Amino acid sequence: MDCAGRRRSLGRGQRFPRTAGYDVTDTPARYDVIAIGNAIVDVIARADDAFLATHALIKGGMQLVDAAMAELLYSEMGAAVEISGGSAANTLAGMAAFGKSCAFIGQVRDDQLGQVFAHDIRALGIAFTTPARTEEPPTARCLIMVTPDAQRTMNTFLGASQFLPAQALDKAMIEAAQILYLEGYLWDPEEPRAAMRTAIGYARAAGRKVAFTLSADFVIARHRTDFMALLEEGLIDILFSNTDEICTLTQLADYEAAIAVIAPKVPVLVCTCGADGAIAIVDGVRSETAAAPVARIVDTTGAGDLFAAGFLTGHVEGLDATACLKLGALAAAEVISHYGARPEADLRLLRAQAL
Template sequence: MSQPSLDVIAIGNAIVDVMAPSSDEAIEQLGLVRGGMTLVDTDRARELYEAMGPAREISGGSAANTLAGLAALGASCAFIGQVADDQLGEVFAHDIRAGGIAFGTPARAGDPPTARCLIFVSPDGQRTMNTYLGASQFLPAAALDESTIASAAVLYLEGYLWDPEEPRAAMRKAISAAKGAGRKVAFTLSDAFVISRHGDDFRKLIAAGEIDILFANQDELAALTGEANFDAGVAALASQVPLLVVTRGAEGAVAVAGTERAEVPAEPIAKVVDTTGAGDLFAAGFLFGHVRGYPLAQSLKLGAVCAAEVISHYGARPEADLRELAAKLG
């Protein structure tokens, strides 16, 4: 097996986040689930956008955010995702390339437009996300360069993109390419609602040995395993995947690899401004440590440091120098 030329290649939604502060009362009046993620259609996306206060547009998407963190740490990365040939598509492409991430998926002509996520941020930093998937759900398998996928040490997939048919087929093809080259496949479950729709698919992937590294939060863990008790859920899933990483918000994170288990607390910060991207940047820090051969606990610690950085400001992309923060860990 040849040495990988990329650290991580990811497939995910190519989304531009539109973020605005909001009161919890306004969120309730709009009929939104505070702290949740809801898929919306064109009309609902327009209605919610009109209801938002002054907003900031920041390129996002779960897997793309993770790559932004990885690249900021010094990893070599590539992204596969579908944008439309429109203004937000240009914004997304510019931002991801400016972060040093290779991105060569051709823009899609015509409707639907580039995906956007309308995010209402509560005073305590909690984010309520409403996602219009637009062009991102039309990523064809033909857009994949299997040789590039085979050149990466890790293929990283986001569960959010499993919902639409075309990208689901693309991700299955990518898994085959990565596995055929002897590479690792990492998968993030993304959200409990995704598991409610596709949990059987995910369980089959796990049972077939297709997933080497699985990322989940405690709610997703419960949804996938059916275990309300956290430790019981970890035990049930850890026996099925080579490496399981579970985040617990303010309670930190746990990783299990075979008989080895490591746990870290959340990093203390002065103020939580916006939790958007916390899980994405945790995955970035952990994966960076993993591809560099760090011990399990150190990879978890780096994940916690990256998550703490991103929740200290608006937006799901890092603003501080992550390499400097990582260097302090030794």
């Protein structure tokens, strides 16, 4: 069944519930969202299927590569566009484009790409104060091959990003944000995983919400027990997934069955369904939206990241679930209409025109 198959929405004016498990603080927030994620510079180039076959790359997939493979692919890629990326950072870029106040925590090295990343994210108005590393490895990069059918094949060298220590966290900054948003990709390496656990403690002690994005099947496969424990313990308030990821999380083949298993474990569950739109389950109440129209799909890089940006923008504004889903679909449609994982159009203007 596609996402349009069943529809139950929050009533007009009905808002999201207060976070389960603890009282949400009434202290005004300085930031709408603070995110912890990989600090990566994206390198995006066109490629054909023959290039993917030559290098044994799975179309549409994401694999981690070592420094040697990263250098090989970079040397054989065509002309490329280089822009700061990373899943959670892309989400913040979208929220900043909607006019929201955001902060980012992530690890770079004091090298050229580290300077590029820091400059780019700060230029968007996003607070970024994490000190740069002075030792190897270098700043992370993601080599993205975009085939003529708009599929993106990502090859990620995590570099310095996987060495984010808990000591690098800005506790006061986390406490000052409405929502702490965690990137599942960064759960894989040990040091940032420990840092994110510490950050969850800071956020919950301050009465703030915690959002988590599952990111990718390979991450879920390795850390399914951890992710289920976070849900069972009530540590996650908003969970972002797509249909494949929620099936991997539950080890079920049918995503509707998977949604039924996970929805009772989290106050807000968001599941994107590609061209079929998206679903939100808020305290057992289901809302859906269709995908926003796109004249031409150019590059699907960042679609999920920007969907989360739109949804979280609506959420911090207190909008109902349907409105949040529509904002997510709008932002995702904009980013897949061009190369790169950051919005190019004025999202506030698009929102005013479309909604």
